[in-house]
Amino acid sequence: MERLQDVDPLETREWVDALDAVLEIEGPDRAHFILEQLVDKARRSGAYLPYRANTAYINTIPPHLEERLPGDAAIEHTLRSIVRWNAVAMVLRGGKKDLELGGHIASFASAATLYDVGFNHFWRAPTESHGGDLVYMQGHSSPGVYARAFLEGRLTEAQLDNFRQEVDGKGIASYPHPWLMPDFWQFPTVSMGLGPIQAIYQARFLRYLEGRGLAKTAERRVWAFMGDGEMDEPESMGAIGMAAREGLDNLVFVVNCNLQRLDGPVRGNGKIIQELEADFRGAGWNVIKVIWGSYWDPLLARDNDGLLLKRMEEAVDGEYQKFKSRDGAYVREHFFGKYPELKARVASMSDEDIWRLNRGGHDPHKIYAAYAAAMKHEGQPTVILAKTVKGYGMGAVGEGKNIAHQQKKMPTEAVRQFRDRFNIPIPDDKLSEIPYYRPPEGSPEMKYLRELRSSLGGSLPQRRRKSRALEAPKLEAFKPVLDATAEGREISTTMAFVRILGILLKDKNVGRNVVPIVPDESRTFGMEGLFRQLGIYSAVGQLYEPEDSDQLMFYKEDKNGQILQEGINEPGAMCSWMAAATSYSNNDVPMIPFYIFYSMFGLQRTGDLVWASGDIRARGFLLGGTAGRTTLNGEGLQHEDGHSQVLSSVIPNCVSYDPTFGYEVAVIVQDGLRRMMQEQEDVFYYITLMNENYPHPGLPEGAREGILKGMYRLPATGRAPAAGDKSPRVQLLGSGTILREVIAAAELLKSDWGVTADVWSCPSFTELRRDGMAAARWNLLHPTEKPRLSYVEQCLGPTKGPVVASTDYIRTFADQIREFVPRRYKVLGTDGFGRSDSRDNLRRFFEVNRHYVAVAALRALAEEGEVPMAKVAEALKKYGIDPEKPAPWTV
Ligand SMILES: Cc1ncc(C[n+]2csc(CCOP(=O)(O)OP(=O)(O)O)c2C)c(N)n1
Numbered sequence: 001m002e003r004l005q006d007v008d009p010l011e012t013r014e015w016v017d018a019l020d021a022v023l024e025i026e027g028p029d030r031a032h033f034i035l036e037q038l039v040d041k042a043r044r045s046g047a048y049l050p051y052r053a054n055t056a057y058i059n060t061i062p063p064h065l066e067e068r069l070p071g072d073a074a075i076e077h078t079l080r081s082i083v084r085w086n087a088v089a090m091v092l093r094g095g096k097k098d099l100e101l102g103g104h105i106a107s108f109a110s111a112a113t114l115y116d117v118g119f120n121h122f123w124r125a126p127t128e129s130h131g132g133d134l135v136y137m138q139g140h141s142s143p144g145v146y147a148r149a150f151l152e153g154r155l156t157e158a159q160l161d162n163f164r165q166e167v168d169g170k171g172i173a174s175y176p177h178p179w180l181m182p183d184f185w186q187f188p189t190v191s192m193g194l195g196p197i198q199a200i201y202q203a204r205f206l207r208y209l210e211g212r213g214l215a216k217t218a219e220r221r222v223w224a225f226m227g228d229g230e231m232d233e234p235e236s237m238g239a240i241g242m243a244a245r246e247g248l249d250n251l252v253f254v255v256n257c258n259l260q261r262l263d264g265p266v267r268g269n270g271k272i273i274q275e276l277e278a279d280f281r282g283a284g285w286n287v288i289k290v291i292w293g294s295y296w297d298p299l300l301a302r303d304n305d306g307l308l309l310k311r312m313e314e315a316v317d318g319e320y321q322k323f324k325s326r327d328g329a330y331v332r333e334h335f336f337g338k339y340p341e342l343k344a345r346v347a348s349m350s351d352e353d354i355w356r357l358n359r360g361g362h363d364p365h366k367i368y369a370a371y372a373a374a375m376k377h378e379g380q381p382t383v384i385l386a387k388t389v390k391g392y393g394m395g396a397v398g399e400g401k402n403i404a405h406q407q408k409k410m411p412t413e414a415v416r417q418f419r420d421r422f423n424i425p426i427p428d429d430k431l432s433e434i435p436y437y438r439p440p441e442g443s444p445e446m447k448y449l450r451e452l453r454s455s456l457g458g459s460l461p462q463r464r465r466k467s468r469a470l471e472a473p474k475l476e477a478f479k480p481v482l483d484a485t486a487e488g489r490e491i492s493t494t495m496a497f498v499r500i501l502g503i504l505l506k507d508k509n510v511g512r513n514v515v516p517i518v519p520d521e522s523r524t525f526g527m528e529g530l531f532r533q534l535g536i537y538s539a540v541g542q543l544y545e546p547e548d549s550d551q552l553m554f555y556k557e558d559k560n561g562q563i564l565q566e567g568i569n570e571p572g573a574m575c576s577w578m579a580a581a582t583s584y585s586n587n588d589v590p591m592i593p594f595y596i597f598y599s600m601f602g603l604q605r606t607g608d609l610v611w612a613s614g615d616i617r618a619r620g621f622l623l624g625g626t627a628g629r630t631t632l633n634g635e636g637l638q639h640e641d642g643h644s645q646v647l648s649s650v651i652p653n654c655v656s657y658d659p660t661f662g663y664e665v666a667v668i669v670q671d672g673l674r675r676m677m678q679e680q681e682d683v684f685y686y687i688t689l690m691n692e693n694y695p696h697p698g699l700p701e702g703a704r705e706g707i708l709k710g711m712y713r714l715p716a717t718g719r720a721p722a723a724g725d726k727s728p729r730v731q732l733l734g735s736g737t738i739l740r741e742v743i744a745a746a747e748l749l750k751s752d753w754g755v756t757a758d759v760w761s762c763p764s765f766t767e768l769r770r771d772g773m774a775a776a777r778w779n780l781l782h783p784t785e786k787p788r789l790s791y792v793e794q795c796l797g798p799t800k801g802p803v804v805a806s807t808d809y810i811r812t813f814a815d816q817i818r819e820f821v822p823r824r825y826k827v828l829g830t831d832g833f834g835r836s837d838s839r840d841n842l843r844r845f846f847e848v849n850r851h852y853v854a855v856a857a858l859r860a861l862a863e864e865g866e867v868p869m870a871k872v873a874e875a876l877k878k879y880g881i882d883p884e885k886p887a888p889w890t891v
C-alpha cells in the first residue's frame with residue numbers, strides 16, 4: 001500500500017460509500033463477495049495485486065459486534081486482582097528464603113486477564129455429560145494458576161509457601177509437571193514450543209476418537225496459551241498448516257503478545273502481532289487480534305482521517321514497549337505528539353486518562369468477545385493475538401522493562417504500589433510480610449467464584465490418574481512368534497513385531513484401542529498391509545480413487561481409519577503418540593499407541609518431546625526401526641543409530657529393550673501391555689527393531705523372566721562348569737543383531753582356542769543397570785544387613801571366567817552394568833560416525849564382530865593368566881586384524 005497514493009479522493013470516497021451501503025444493507029458476506037469479484041476481475045486483467053496477509057493494526061472484532069461479557073465485571077475484577085496479588089506474594093515470599101528458588105512475576109502479570117476470562121466463562125471441567133476442555137497453560141505462568149487454585153480452596157497457604165520446594169513432597173511444582181503433581185497438571189509446557197504442537201495434535205486426536213466411535217468429543221475444546229517469544233520455536237508454528245487442513249475448529253491458540261521475551265523485545269523493529277497474523281492467516285487460521293482495550297474505542301471511532309491508525313501502524317514494538325515503561329505524559333509526547341493534529345485530539349485528556357488507554361489483552365470485555373467468537377467459529381482453528389504489557393502492575397520495578405522477565409524481588413514500596421493499584425485489603429503494617437489474601441467464605445466474591453466454576457463442571461486444571469484397565473492378551477496369544485521360525489525361513493525383528501501387531505489388532509479386548517502411528521515409513525517396515533486392513537485416518541475419508549485401488553493392499557484413507565499417517569514429521573507423530581498415550585487420562589479411554597520410526601530420527605530428533613512423555617505419564621510403545629549402527633548398513637552417517645538406547649536410558653520411566661529374537665519382542669510387548677494397560681503403571685517402552693533377516697529359535701523354557709529383567713543364558717550354551725573342569729571359560733554378553741556375532745564368537749573360541757563360552761542374551765542393559773542401582777543403594781543405606789545382590793551378580797556370580805559384551809551401540813550402553821559385573825569386564829561397541837557399507841564390513845570397521853569378540857575374550861583370559869598373551873597376538877593375525885587400524889571413532 002505504501003507506494004499507492006490517493007490521486008482522486010472524491011472517487012475513492014464514492015467507492016467507500018458504496019461499500020458502506022452494501023455492508024449496511026446486505027451485510028458483510030455480500031460485501032466480501034463483491035470485493036473478491038473486484039479483486040478477481042483486476043487480477044484477470046493482468047493487474048499486479050500482491051497478496052496482503054495483514055489487516056489493519058486494530059482489533060479484528062469491531063466494538064458493535066462484540067459479544068458482551070455476562071456476569072459481574074466488578075466482582076471479576078476484584079477476584080482477578082486477588083489472584084494477581086497471591087501470585088506475586090508466593091514468588092516474593094519464596095524469594096525471601098534465600099534458597100535461590102527463582103519464580104516469575106511478569107509473565108502472569110501480563111496474562112492474568114487472559115486466563116481469568118477463560119476460567120470464569122469458558123473452560124469446562126470433565127463431568128458426566130462433558131469430557132472437559134483441555135487447557136495447555138504457559139509454564140512460567142504457573143504462579144497465577146496456583147493462586148487461583150488457592151482461592152478456590154484447592155491449595156493451602158503452606159503449599160504456596162513451598163512453591164518450588166518439591167523435594168520433601170510438601171511443595172508445589174515450579175512449572176506444570178504431571179509427574180510431580182499427577183492430580184493437578186495435565187500438560188508439560190515449559191519447554192517452549194512443546195505446548196503449541198502438542199495442543200494441535202491433541203485437538204486432532206479428539207477428532208480421531210470421535211471418527212472411530214471411541215469417544216464423544218465434539219463439544220470439547222483444546223486451548224493453548226503461549227508467549228510471543230515462544231512463537232520463534234519451530235515446534236510452535238511447525239504444525240499450524242495441519243491444524244488448518246484438518247479444520248480443527250476445536251482448537252484455540254492464545255498468544256500473549258506482551259512484546260517481550262527474556263532478554264528484551266520480541267520484535268523491537270517490527271510488530272509481532274502483524275507478523276503472526278500473516279503467518280496464521282496464510283496457513284488458513286481464523287485470526288482474532290485483540291490489540292486495543294475499550295478506552296481506545298471513542299478515539300478510534302472518531303479517527304475519520306485514519307491518522308490515529310497511521311500512527312498505530314507506524315510505531316514499532318520497541319516503541320510500544322517503551323511507552324508502557326514510562327507514563328501518560330510520555331505517551332502524549334511520543335505517541336500522539338508525533339503529529340500535532342493527533343496530539344490535539346487528546347488535549348482534553350489528563351495524563352492519567354492517557355495512561356488508562358489500555359491494551360486489549362488487559363480488557364476482559366475484549367477478551368470475552370474474542371473467546372466467544374472463537375468458540376462459535378466453524379471450520380478453522382482460531383488464534384487470538386492479544387496485546388499486553390509484560391509485568392503489568394509491577395510499576396517501576398518491571399512494567400515494560402527489559403529486565404521484567406527475571407524480576408522476582410520487589411521492594412516494599414513497589415509492593416505497596418501494587419497493593420494500591422489492585423486495591424488489596426492488606427494493611428500497611430503487614431505489607432512487609434506480603435501475606436496471602438482470600439476473601440472470607442460466604443463473601444459475595446467467594447460465592448461468585450464458586451458458582452462460576454460449578455456451572456462449568458468444577459475446578460481446573462485437574463488430572464485423571466487412572467481409567468478403566470484393559471486386559472492384556474496372554475503370552476500364548478503370540479505363539480506364532482514364540483515358536484522357532486520354520487526351517488530355512490529368515491525374518492527380522494521388525495517382521496516379528498509386525499506379526500505381533502497383527503495379533504493385537506485382532507484381539508477382542510484391546511484390538512480397537514491400538515493406534516499404529518507412522519511418519520511415512522510404513523513400507524520401510526513392511527507395514528503397508530495395514531493400510532487396507534485398518535485404513536488411514538482422514539477426517540474427510542477418501543475423495544479420490546487411489547492409484548493402486550486394484551491391489552490387495554491399496555492406500556485406503558477412511559473416516560474411521562485406525563492408522564495415523566503423519567507424513568515426514570517426527571515431532572508431529574510424537575505428539576500424536578503422546579495424545580494417544582495419555583488418552584486414559586484426558587479422555588478416560590485407554591489407547592495403546594505404537595509409533596514406529598527410523599530410530600535415528602526418534603530419540604535424537606524429538607528427544608525433548610520424549611522427555612515430556614515421561615513427565616506426562618504416557619503409556620505406549622515407541623519402536624525404533626532399522627536400528628543398530630552396523631545393522632542398518634547401506635544408509636550412512638545420518639541414519640545409522642548407535643546411541644538411541646543410551647538416549648532412552650536417561651528417561652526414568654522409559655523401559656528400553658534391544659531384542660534379538662522374535663520371542664523376546666513378544667515377551668516384552670506382552671509384559672508392557674500388562675504393566676501399562678492392565679496394571680496402569682506410568683511407564684512407556686522403547687524397543688529397537690532391526691531389518692536383518694535370520695532364523696529365530698523358539699522361546700526357551702524359563703527365559704521369560706530373564707528377558708524382562710534384561711539378561712538370560714542361551715540354553716544351548718548354558719552349562720555350569722563341571723566339577724574339576726580347568727579349561728578356560730568366558731561369559732559372552734550381547735544384544736540385538738550383534739548377539740548373533742557373539743554366538744558365532746563362542747563357536748570360534750571353542751574350535752580355534754579350546755575356550756568354553758557361556759552366551760547371555762541381554763535385551764536390556766538399561767534395566768539391568770536400574771536393578772543394580774537399586775541393590776547398590778539399598779546396600780549403602782543398610783550397612784549392617786545382608787547385602788542384596790544385583791540381578792547381574794545373581795546371573796554371573798555362579799559362573800566362571802571374564803565377561804565380554806558386544807552390541808550395536810556405543811560402549812556406554814553395555815558399560816552401564818560394569819559396577820555389577822563381579823569379574824573382569826570388556827566392552828565392545830560402535831563408537832564413531834556411521835557410514836554406508838556392507839554389514840560385515842561395518843562390523844569389522846567398528847570392531848564388534850565375532851573376531852573382535854573372540855580376541856577380546858582371549859585378552860581378558862590372558863590378563864587373568866589363563867592363556868598366554870601370545871595367543872592374543874596369534875588370534876589377531878589369524879583373523880586378519882590390522883593392529884595399526886585407526887580407532888573407528890576418530891575417522
Ligand atoms: C525451549 C526453551 N528455551 C528456553 C526457555 C527459557 N525461557 C523461559 S521463559 C522464556 C521467555 C519467554 O518469553 P515469551 O514466550 O514471550 O513469554 P512471556 O514470559 O513473555 O509471556 C525463556 C527464554 C524455555 N523454557 N524453553
Ligand SMILES: [Mg+2]
Pocket residue numbers: 227228229256257258259260261266
Ligand atoms: Mg512475551
